[in-house]
Amino acid sequence: MATIKDVAKEAGVSVATVSRVMNNSSHASASTKQLVKNAMKKLGYRPNANARALVSQSTNTIGVLIGDVSDPFYGSMVKAIDSIAIQHGKHLLIGNGYHNAEFEREVIELLINSRCESLVVHSKALSDEELIRFAQEKPSMVLINRYIAEIGERCIALDNYRGSYAAVEHLIKMGHRRIGYVCSNHEIEDTIQRKNGYLAALKAHGIKHQPAFIECSMPTEIGGEEAMTNLLSKNLDLTAVATYNDYMAAGTLSVLDENGYSVPDDISLIGFDDGIIAKYLSPKLTTMRYPIQMMAEKAVHLALKLACGASVNDEVRIYVPTMVRRMSVKPRQ
Structure with missing residues (x-):
């Protein structure tokens, strides 16, 4: 592998001159710059990015x-x-x-x-x-x-809490009171905040929280399928479901369709994120846009x-x- 010394020798200049050319110094003439560039190309020399960063204090x-x-x-x-x-x-x-x-x-x-x-x-x-x-x-x-x-x-x-609260409140204002929640099982603040938003919206509108209405799984389509399958198994007579994200909503929708439920005629469904998948589901998904x-x-x-x-x-x-x-x-x- 060629070194800066090899480039200097090939170009017939000093190592310092090569360094000035690589750093676009105004002290190097156009002809000298061309000599150095030709030598670098001939030898296949690539400047060490970390070494240059030490000099310029920038890696871009x-x-x-x-x-x-x-x-x-x-x-x-x-x-x-x-x-x-x-x-x-x-x-x-x-x-x-x-x-x-x-x-x-x-x-x-x-x-x-x-x-x-x-x-x-x-x-x-x-x-x-x-x-x-x-x-x-x-x-x-x-x-x-x-x-x-x-x-x-x-x-x-x-503000995940506020977004989830708004989603569930929308369902409540549409007349729904038996609202399930398909929740992520990832132990991160987003999970906690969105679940708390769901619970707070229920409480604010005088709806008693029922633990059986919540199912948690992976925040993916497969996780949505699993969580909704578990909710249906409980025979809860849900009229709406809020989900942690649009991927879980997609899985939820699939399970509802396979079990003869029409969305939104039988069960309303709302997602979170407004990912690209949301507008290509059937029906197109009502959701909370994550900017x-x-x-x-x-x-x-x-x-x-x-x-x-x-x-x-x-x-x-x-x-x-x-x-x-x-x-x-x-x-x-």
Whole structure:
């Protein structure tokens, strides 16, 4: 593998001159730059990115921690971040955390050690204390879909509680009182907040909570199928079901259809997230829109501002889900 010394010898210049050319120094003439570039091309030399970063104090990279790149939710998030990164001449370095503390920790440490200028971190498994320590080490680290009061100025979060409350209240206002809830079994704050929103809406409208009306499973289509199958097995005479997310709603819809229930004529169904799947189900799914693209853009803008020491006092921090009314909910007859 060619070294910078090999390039200098091939071009007939000093190592210092090669270094100046690689760093676009104005002290190198056009002819010298061309000599060095020709030598680099001939030898197949690639500059060491970490070494250059030590000199320039910049890698032009934004580190991103996500849950799972195969999930369309994170695909939308990364796409939004990348669109802003491109505008600023930056590239992304992405790692999967899989909602696992060990994986999330390894990815964040890798991103920091790789000298990423800014970090956008979607962490659900690490403790508040550990994320605070990382934030102290990396002043341009921003959390997305997580709020920690001690570093609240660097958090972009969603009001999951308020969104779930609104979804269930919508069902109640449509005349439904026997409302089931298909819940995630992931032990993360989103699960707790959305379940609490469901419970709070029932209480606010004088509807007694019945534990049998809640079933938990994986936050996937398969999990939705399992949870709804369990609810139907109890013969609860439900008139509506709220779900943790649109994937679970899709699984719920499948089970209802297989068992002869028409949505929304027999049972109304509402989702959460407004993922791409929601408008392609039959019937099209009424759901709560999670503005992940807007939040991701805000998070990366904030991270870039923090990296250059700009003021961020006027930034929006907490986003609220909004309802998307489609065809899966109707008034109770």
